[in-house]
Amino acid sequence: MTRTQKTVFILVALVAVILGLTVNKVLNGRSEGNPTELIDAGIILLPQSRTVPAVEMTDEQGQPVVMDELKGKWSLLFFGYTFCPDICPTTLAQLRQVKSELPKEAVDRLQVVLVSVDPNRDTPAQLKQYLGYFDKDFRGVTGSLENIQKLANAVSIPFIPADTSKPNYTVDHSGNLALLGPDGKQRGFIRAPFNNQKLVAQLPGLVKRD
Template sequence: MTRIQKTVFILVALIALVVGLTVSKVLNSQRQLDPTQLLDAGIVVLPQSRTVPSLSLTDQDGEAVKLNELDGQWTLLFFGYTFCPDICPTTLAELRQLNGMLPDAVRDQLRIILVSVDPNRDTPEKLKEYLGYFNAGFQGLTGPLDDIQTLANGVGIPFIPGDTS
C-alpha cells in the first residue's frame, strides 16, 4: 500500500468514525445539542433540514424512488461509484462497521444510500451486485447525470463528473 493510499484510508476511516459517532449522538440525544461543542468537533448542524430536490432516481432493484420519500427518517447520502478503487469501498466498509455498532432502535432510524456519480456504468444491476459485497442493507441510487448533479448541488456536495472515455 502506497503512502497516499494509507493516508486516504486513514482519512476515510476518521470521516466515517466522526459521521457514525455524530449520527449516534444525534439519534440518541434527548436534549438540545450544544452547537459550540459540535463546531469544536468540526461538525456543522444546520438550523433546518435542506430541501431535497424533487427528483426520482432508480434504486438497485430497478424501482423508481422519489427523493421526497426520504422524509421522516435519517438518511446518509454517500456519493461514490462502483468502479472506485479505494475510497468508496473503504468508506462503505467503515459505514457497515459503524452501522453494526449502533443499537437496533437507532439502526432502524438510519438509511444509508450510495448515490452513483457514474450513472453511465453504474446500472441498477451493478449497484445491487456491488452493495451485496457489503451485506449491510445499503441502498443504491442512479439516474440521469443531470438529476444526480441537481441532487448533489441541492445537498451541498460538489462533484465534477469523471471522464469515462
C-alpha cells in the first residue's frame, strides 16, 4: 500500500468513526429526550442528583414508608392535600390524563405520589379514598408535620403550614412536582402549569434512563 493509499485509508476510517459517534449521539438524544425539549415541557433536570432524606411516613394502605427507598420506578412527588379546593384536583386530573396517554412501558416505570401537607386531616384512609377518585395506582403518604417539612425542604418544594385552629383552613403549597429517579434520588422538577401534550411526548424517553 502506497503512502497516499494509507493516508486515504486513515481519512476514510476517521470519517467512519466520526459519523458513527454522531449517529450514536443523535439516537441517544432521541431515546432520552432533547434537553431543550425537556425544558420546554417543564421538565428541569438537576446537574447533580440529590439524596432524599430517610424520613418515615405512612402510605395510603397504612404501611410504613421510608422516603429515600422509593426505588425501582421514576416517582412524581406532588405536595398537596385532600381538602384542597383547586390546585390538587386539577393537578391529579392532569396526571391521570397524561398517564392514560403514555405507552405501557412508560407507565410501568412511573408512579405518582401525593405527599400530604395536611397531616391533621389526611389519614391513610382519607388519602386512599381521595386518590381512588383519580387513579387506583396513585400513591399517597402522610406523617408528622416535621418529617413532611424536612422532605419538602430537601426537594425544594416548600409549603406554608396552616393554622389548623381555623375552620375549613387551607394550606399554601406549590403545584410543582419533585422528580425522583429509580435510584431513589431527586433528578429534577416538573414545573406547573403542565402542558399535557408535551409531557406525554417527553416522559417516555426520560423514564428509559436508569
